[in-house]
Amino acid sequence: MKYYLLMGTLALTILFQGCVSNKKYKELEAKYADLQQRGRELNQKYQGSQQDLSGSSARVKSLEEQIAAERKNVAALQAALDKCLSSTKQGNVNISKLVDEINSSNKYIQHLVNTKNKSDSLNMVLTNNLTRSLSREELRDVDVQVLKGVVYISLSDNMLYKSGSYEILPKAGETLSKIAKIIKDYRDYDVLIEGNTDNVPISQTNIRNNWDLSALRASSVVQSLQNTYGVDPKRLTAGGRGEYNPLAGNDTEAGKAKNRRTQIIITPKLDQFMELIEKAPEPKKE
Template structure:
């Protein structure tokens, strides 16, 4: 009889022990979530600053294009005047030599504007080539690289980065992450944002409340891998999640959902660094 009475007591002890473990895990997750929430607020500030920088650069390119159009119109006007002068040169109303000098000067300035604009355009090619120089054809299937107005976007599929249904980094992602880490180290003064994205299918994993949590935890996993495994300075890194709210494809199809389940590594140069890169863009081969 004593043995039978001890069974409920043992069960109670087991339940209490399990409750303690669950509470500890919850507290750990809450601490992690609070840190990620703080990182997300920092990310928003950096994102707004990047947008302002991009706006400045866009205005600069637009101004160059306007100057180029104006100079071309001026050159045409001078050429028309020269033609008229040649037809009426016997009347001595126009100084032909002066017109020729003005046309040559205008053409020279037009060429300078074209060269400046070409350097701006070639920056995208410079950065893209640097980012893809060591990726194999197989890796490029899971890695999409774009350069938009000086900001580098590296998009990695979740199949390549994470274990299935998890935010843990998979073993097969190591080689690709090491190459991307090298590129990040090459641009060692740039800010690096790791941004997680999901499809719109609700997550059912234990201890992950929703897709916001999943996307942010995945971004945090990549940040910690870059810091701990590849020695990227953590001061340059920001982890953030956008959940299902930044789709690039239709979530109603499986192919679209696959595209939306991605992690973006965004390398953002500051304005002065962007202009420095323009100056380093390679000349066209003759």
């Protein structure tokens, strides 16, 4: 109403501008321009509101369609469930049997996971105990790893033997004594001593080849653990792998040095694994 009143006033002013001062005329002209601008802004807001309303309506429609589809899915699932529940007793028995078998399998899987975690924990304790007892100098020639639940202690030949020999050096005694203590602390584990060489042929009158050298070196460590450090020989196995189990290429001196090693491999006893297998759930008869 005020807008039209002001417009009328402006019209009268135009008709009778001779009766109005120039200053007053300019003020009215400015107000008129301002009203035109406000009118344009209101029109733009109106158009924007219409667009927002249209978009909201579309979203509401889409949501309603989704809700309807979900309700349809729920109804179908409920119908399937009702059909299952109203099936014969034999069908219910089969479902119950299947659920029991799934639960039994899940329990066995959890049992295996717990057993593996326990085994890994024991191996890590074994590794940490061994590493803590070794000096910095010894750690340069001793590598300790846990792979798939098995502890591998790798000793370099420089620490254990003279070149081309299977006689144990006196300086290796302290390291072997620490390893022997760990082995005796974990009496539930079997121990394999495995000799490995590089591919350089051996030239000794009493050693035919690298097979002989690797086996003799493993035997020397086994006998030292038994005779000098009191490890039960029933737990020990000596084996040689010659040059056929390399860790690195033999084309460099560094690679050959890695391959010349004696590994002490500590594993759980076989009957512990068999005990796990015997606990596996038997399939239920129909």
